[in-house]
Every structure is written in structure tokens, then in C-alpha cells.
Amino acid sequence: MMTFxxxxxxxxxxxxxxxxxxxxxxxxxxxxxxLAMITEFLSLAYSVDNLKKxxxxxQNKQTRLFLVxxxxxxEIVAFAxxxxxxxxxxxxxxxxxxxxxxxxxxxxxxxxxxxxLTHVEDLRELNAWVEAKNQVGQAFxxxxxxxxxxxxxxxxxxxxLQS
Numbered sequence: 603m604m605t606f607x608x609x610x611x612x613x614x615x616x617x618x619x620x621x622x623x624x625x626x627x628x629x630x631x632x633x634x635x636x637l638a639m640i641t642e643f644l645s646l647a648y649s650v651d652n653l654k655k656x657x658x659x660x661q662n663k664q665t666r667l668f669l670v671x672x673x674x675x676x677e678i679v680a681f682a683x684x685x686x687x688x689x690x691x692x693x694x695x696x697x698x699x700x701x702x703x704x705x706x707x708x709x710x711x712x713x714x715x716x717x718x719l720t721h722v723e724d725l726r727e728l729n730a731w732v733e734a735k736n737q738v739g740q741a742f743x744x745x746x747x748x749x750x751x752x753x754x755x756x757x758x759x760x761x762x763l764q765s
Contacts, residue, residue: 610666616653623648626700682714692726
């Protein structure tokens with residue numbers, strides 16, 4: 603298993619995060635969603651400007667929840683972001699976790715996941731939406747569920763976008 607460093611994202615990471623999202627989505631969802639839908643979604647949710655705003659918002663928090671994983675050569679190869687449930691103390695939603703496809707299965711997702719477990723003091727539950735047809739995501743969360751009470755929800759992604 604490779605070794606990764608985990609740190610809070612900063613604004614200078616936004617471009618690398620956008621690239622990782624694009625590569626990961628194209629690899630993971632190419633046979634699930636039309637390319638035009640993937641492209642449109644990425645242009646909105648993962649634009650560099652949008653990511654910079656998300657990172658700026660995270661920088662103002664005591665516990666940082668927008669993270670990047672880097673290799674020993676300081677290359678950003680994955681990222682994750684969680685948000686607290688305002689209505690339930692200790693409950694968080696993992697809203698994004700993606701890696702460069704070349705790093706699938708290397709332990710980088712687990713390193714990000716473990717960082718949340720060890721650095722978010724009040725974390726008791728981590729919720730995630732996983733597209734039912736996303737085999738990579740399903741396998742990842744099935745493995746991580748053994749570590750803590752992770753609530754895994756399966757729902758078609760288009761339904762999530764419309765809700």
C-alpha cells in the first residue's frame with residue numbers, strides 16, 4: 603500500500619481537484635450517464651471558481667473538512683469533503699471523495715477516510731450517497747463500513763440532482 607499525506611485543501615489546489623474530478627467521473631460514470639450530462643455537471647459542481655469558494659468556506663472552520671491527499675512528491679491524487687449535519691451532533695455527510703483513476707485501489711481513499719475518523723473529534727456517523735451503479739464507490743464503501751457505522755445510501759444520481 604502506498605503512503606499518502608492528508609492536508610486541508612487550499613485555493614491553489616482547486617485546479618488539481620477539478621482535474622481529478624473530471625478524470626474520476628469520466629472513468630467511473632462513463633457507462634452510467636451520458637457524456638453531455640457528466641460534462642455539464644462537472645462544469646458546474648467542479649469549476650475552479652466553485653471549488654475555490656468551497657475551500658474558502660472550509661478555511662473559516664475550526665475543523666477542516668475539505669481535504670486533499672498527496673504523494674511523497676506532493677502530487678495531489680485524491681480529495682474528499684464532508685459537511686456536518688446541522689440537526690444531529692456527530693453526524694456528517696461525505697459529499698465528495700474522488701481519486702485519479704490510476705490511484706483507485708491504492709489506499710488513498712482509505713487514507714482520506716481515516717483522516718476524518720481520527721481528526722473530527724465528534725464524528726459518530728458518516729453518511730454518503732453512492733450511485734447504485736457505481737461499482738468502484740460501492741466496493742469502497744462496503745470495505746470502509748467495517749470500520750465504523752457508516753450509513754450508505756443508494757439512490758440514482760439523477761434523482762439526487764432533482765431533489
